[in-house]
Amino acid sequence: MWQTKRLGKPIVLLALTWALAAEAGCTAKPALTAEPSGTEPIPSGSMSGAPGGAGDTVAIVGETRITRQQLLNALLGSYGEQTLRMMMLRLAVQKEAQSAGISITEASLDRELRKASEGYQSLEDFYDARRQQLGMTPDDVREDLLYKLQLEALAIRGVEVTDAEVDQYMSDHPEEFAPKEELKLSHIVVERQKDAAHLVDLLAQGEDFAELAAANSQDADTAADGGSLGWVETDDPFVAPELLAAAAKLEIGEAAGPIRTDAGYEVVLVEGRRGSGEQDGQANREAAKREYALSVSPPLSEVEQTLLDKYDAKVLDGALQY
Structure with a gap:
């Protein structure tokens, strides 16, 4: 289980703030240079300056302004050390993974994402929880899992297992x-309920599901392949739960619909079913x-520190020492 401590929403905001500050050229003044602890009255015309500068106003309270530099200093003072260490670790792990020829496939990331999202009703619910709790976007989540898989691969290299x-x-x-039941599914996604009902009627008359999917499905990723979703587990977070619930009641070769999902109205076909022995x-x-x-293998925290030592990682700003 992934045990690396998440640093929370402010860390994501701080990384973004650093990027904005760098792009705006806010390097003339050290990030931790002391500023007056209070705020300043808004001078006439202060809101019309060039955006992105260290002194531009990012918020106002009454007649008092908060500048970008004040925000940066507050964030750096509270989270700078942790964020800097996280950035250094990611660079060290990435360098070592490249040096060792370790490559994480998209399939591996998808499997890890499925595992991480277990217990949520859908993948979107999992992403939403990460956004609300940690301020992470879906891309942030995948980057986090990529780091995890790279670090684990480095930790276990050389470990012999019989x-x-x-x-x-x-x-x-x-x-x-314990193995889970899997279904081999195909689906057709349309916008209107009556269109899905019409497709069900056509299937009952003997029309070919794959041909109907290719001609009608709005799911561009599967339409060209006859609507095929391949083999999926009955609790797969990547597939609409309403679709899985309907498919679980069908026999092989049966189709059902219309099924209301977030994508629209769907028709599902069960092409195969396999259980524990298969x-x-x-x-x-x-x-x-x-x-x-x-x-x-050694704890992942030890592996992280070993990599920082190997790449002679140093914090050059004394105020950011951890």
Whole structure:
């Protein structure tokens, strides 16, 4: 389980503020130069200056202004050390991963995202929780998971794991590696309910689902492939829960609709169903092997510090020492 401490919404804001300040050329004055602790009255015309400067006003309260530099100083004073360390760690891990030839695939990221979002009703609910709790965008979430996977891959390189150890680990963690039912699905997405109902009628008359999907579906990613969603688990957060609930009640070869989802109105076809004995056991074994290797490797915090030491990472601003 990912245990790295998240630094919270202010950290995301601080990183953004740094970027804005750098783009605006706010480098003439050190970020931690002392400013008067109070605020200043708004001089005539102060709101009309060039945006992005260290002295431009970012907020007003009555006749008092808060400048960009004051905001930067407050954020740096509260979160600067933690944010700087996080940035340094990400650079060190990225450099080491590149040096070691470690590449994280999109498929691996997707699997990790599915795992991270377990317990949420949908992937959008998971993203929304991260946005509200931590100020993270979906891209931020994927970057966070990429860092996690790179760091873990670095931590376990060189760790030898036997088949017997994998077997024992899977036996000790049945809830984690118990196989789930999967459905092979295709769908058609349209805007109006009556259009979906018409498609169901056409299917009942013997029309081909793939041809109808190619001609009518608004899901550009699947329409060209006959609407195919491939094999999905019955609780897959990437698929609308309403669609999965409807598909779970169908037999192989049956279609149903209209089904109201966030995408519009859908028609779903169940093309296959497989249970515990037919799942990809090798994928489970690889996951168990990684988890066991992590359990016997040094703590990730030690790996992070080792990488900072290896790349001679130094904080040059004394006020940002951690």
